[in-house]
Amino acid sequence: MCGIIGYAGSKNAIDLVIDGLKHLEYRGYDSAGIAYLNGDEIMIKKCSGKIADLEAMLDETGLSSSLAIGHTRWATHGLPTDYNAHPHSSDSVVIVHNGIVENYRALKEMLEERGYRFYSETDTEVLSHLIDLYHKEADLENSVLRALKEVRGSYALLVISRREPGKLIGVRKDSPLVFGISEDGHFLASDVPAFLRSTNRVVFLEDGEMVVLKGGGYNFKDLKGRQLKKEVHTLNWSPSMAEKGGYRHFMIKEIHEQPRAISDTLTGRVLLKEQRVNATEFGLSEDYLKGLSKIFISACGTSWHAGLVGKYLIESISGVSVEVDLASEFRYRNPLVRKDDLFIAITQSGETADTLAAQREAKARGARTLSICNVVGATSAREADAVFYTHSGPEIGVASTKAFTTQLVSLYLFALLLEEVKREGVDHSGYIDELLKIPEKIEMILKREDEIEEIAKGYAKAKDFLYLGRGLLYPIALEGALKLKEISYIHAEGYPSGEMKHGPIALIDEDMPVVILVQKGPLKEKVFSNIEEVKARGGKTIVFTSVNDSALKESDVVFEIPQTIPELEPVLMVVPLQLLAYHIGVLRGYDVDQPRNLAKSVTVE
Numbered sequence: 001m002c003g004i005i006g007y008a009g010s011k012n013a014i015d016l017v018i019d020g021l022k023h024l025e026y027r028g029y030d031s032a033g034i035a036y037l038n039g040d041e042i043m044i045k046k047c048s049g050k051i052a053d054l055e056a057m058l059d060e061t062g063l064s065s066s067l068a069i070g071h072t073r074w075a076t077h078g079l080p081t082d083y084n085a086h087p088h089s090s091d092s093v094v095i096v097h098n099g100i101v102e103n104y105r106a107l108k109e110m111l112e113e114r115g116y117r118f119y120s121e122t123d124t125e126v127l128s129h130l131i132d133l134y135h136k137e138a139d140l141e142n143s144v145l146r147a148l149k150e151v152r153g154s155y156a157l158l159v160i161s162r163r164e165p166g167k168l169i170g171v172r173k174d175s176p177l178v179f180g181i182s183e184d185g186h187f188l189a190s191d192v193p194a195f196l197r198s199t200n201r202v203v204f205l206e207d208g209e210m211v212v213l214k215g216g217g218y219n220f221k222d223l224k225g226r227q228l229k230k231e232v233h234t235l236n237w238s239p240s241m242a243e244k245g246g247y248r249h250f251m252i253k254e255i256h257e258q259p260r261a262i263s264d265t266l267t268g269r270v271l272l273k274e275q276r277v278n279a280t281e282f283g284l285s286e287d288y289l290k291g292l293s294k295i296f297i298s299a300c301g302t303s304w305h306a307g308l309v310g311k312y313l314i315e316s317i318s319g320v321s322v323e324v325d326l327a328s329e330f331r332y333r334n335p336l337v338r339k340d341d342l343f344i345a346i347t348q349s350g351e352t353a354d355t356l357a358a359q360r361e362a363k364a365r366g367a368r369t370l371s372i373c374n375v376v377g378a379t380s381a382r383e384a385d386a387v388f389y390t391h392s393g394p395e396i397g398v399a400s401t402k403a404f405t406t407q408l409v410s411l412y413l414f415a416l417l418l419e420e421v422k423r424e425g426v427d428h429s430g431y432i433d434e435l436l437k438i439p440e441k442i443e444m445i446l447k448r449e450d451e452i453e454e455i456a457k458g459y460a461k462a463k464d465f466l467y468l469g470r471g472l473l474y475p476i477a478l479e480g481a482l483k484l485k486e487i488s489y490i491h492a493e494g495y496p497s498g499e500m501k502h503g504p505i506a507l508i509d510e511d512m513p514v515v516i517l518v519q520k521g522p523l524k525e526k527v528f529s530n531i532e533e534v535k536a537r538g539g540k541t542i543v544f545t546s547v548n549d550s551a552l553k554e555s556d557v558v559f560e561i562p563q564t565i566p567e568l569e570p571v572l573m574v575v576p577l578q579l580l581a582y583h584i585g586v587l588r589g590y591d592v593d594q595p596r597n598l599a600k601s602v603t604v605e
């Protein structure tokens with residue numbers, strides 16, 4: 001997705017905006033640009049390519065400004081070219097935009113009839129001329145408000161004016177925009193890491209809200225121009241949390257942060273003395289949960305895999321029926337959501353367009369909505385009836401890792417809570433004991449990273465992978481395959497082990513490594529047979545297992561994970577798969593933090 005950042009204040013806005021863009025690179029982009037106040041003039045520099053190319057254009061030494069806006073573009077309309085890069089401008093205004101103007105063609109025709117000439121293929125340029133049209137007889141904020149009345153689509157929009165130099169306006173609808181407050185000035189950005197080194201005091205703008213910065217002050221308005229009061233959040237994210245902290249990539253840093261992320265997510269959520277879940281943390285009354293008989297879970301990608309694990313956990317522990325949908329499918333299947341059913345949106349970013357649309361669909365059908373989200377104040381969290389924040393800290397790597405394991409832990413807590421409110425006196429001490437040991441057990445796996453790296457060396461040149469898992473480990477097979485394909489570009493498929501003989505077995509030969517997940521319990525014998533079937537066809541078997549059994553001695557690789565209860569095995573089993581994908585991606589020389597074609601938060605449908 002595009003990244004935007006603006007700054008107005010007493011420090012050098014050019015340096016802060018360029019630095020902010022660098023901290024938004026993880027969002028994925030193909031061009032970059034900046035506009036800054038130079039006296040009463042606004043200078044614009046922009047180019048296709050990377051931020052380093054943009055910096056090369058700012059080669060005048062001592063360049064300084066009190067106001068600047070910047071943008072990294074992820075092309076949606078028009079190729080990644082210099083002229084399509086943002087900022088876009090008209091006579092009196094310069095803008096950067098993250099989102100889509102759905103009715104830009106009609107607006108473009110109207111503006112051309114009014115004499116405007118266009119220099120790009122983007123939808124965004126329409127916004128600059130439309131605002132300019134009204135700015136001829138209104139101040140900047142009213143020009144923006146009037147223009148947006150004619151716009152259909154989504155926007156996180158920053159606007160500066162040649163007529164009112166020194167003023168900076170930010171406004172949002174369906175695309176995230178965060179306001180940062182520091183002693184030396186104020187920031188507007190798509191995401192907190194863009195200015196986290198300067199401040200952790202933030203205000204999350206909601207849809208239809210605007211902030212006007214001028215003369216060192218600011219005020220919030222709605223789209224009718226009425227003044228608003230907004231809550232200031234102080235995030236417990238340190239700047240280093242958004243940096244790499246000595247790791248080679250954000251992804252490996254975040255894999256290693258999982259013990260801490262899980263501990264932080266459990267803090268305050270488990271009543272240690274009573275060995276129960278802290279019911280207040282999910283924001284749903286015990287009476288409501290007691291009467292709950294149907295849950296819908298919807299998410300995308302890795303978060304959807306967490307939802308699949310959640311179904312197993314909630315149904316097996318609490319007995320409540322759960323349906324899991326890909327968010328991009330949910331609203332098109334006429335889901336039979338009844339009033340007061342529970343809809344759970346699982347989303348790291350809280351801004352995934354498909355997940356937001358599913359959440360809104362469920363709400364419109366009368367469901368209660370719970371968001372399991374990693375970003376305080378994100379749209380999903382704010383629109384839901386209740387929110388349960390995972391506390392994994394900012395996840396910068398595009399491939400989701402620590403957010404996933406904290407989602408699993410959150411769903412596990414919710415399953416326990418449901419049973420506690422439905423069954424008087426149930427004893428969860430065993431479950432909770434095991435849960436509290438998970439961070440140290442993940443540490444034990446992380447200490448063996450070099451073993452995983454060795455395995456990666458043996459298979460980094462493969463063209464295809466098959467990942468097999470049963471029961472609670474089937475979603476982990478899907479997740480392991482997604483991790484690999486996302487960052488190594490190797491085709492990898494996750495499959496239920498029992499399904500292999502219904503087709504995929506035709507793929508097995510000595511060039512097809514098969515990752516097989518083995519858990520304790522009655523299913524393990526069946527998985528052993530799957531391993532035999534693969535071996536019999538010359539396939540390579542890479543086994544991750546919680547059981548040590550002689551049946552595995554013929555496998556090409558066996559990696560044993562620490563012991564835990566079956567319900568928590570998914571949390572441990574995914575960690576070596578994350579490491580395997582990471583090391584194969586690195587061995588293949590790819591940018592594992594910003595894989596090609598991918599974005600960290602998919603805010604378009």
Ligand code: AGP
Pocket residue numbers: 300301302303346347348349350351352355398399400401486599600601602
């Ligand atoms: C996961 O590694 C991917 N980056 C992607 O599948 C991601 O999980 C998906 O886009 C959902 O994102 P969200 O959790 O922020 O909603």
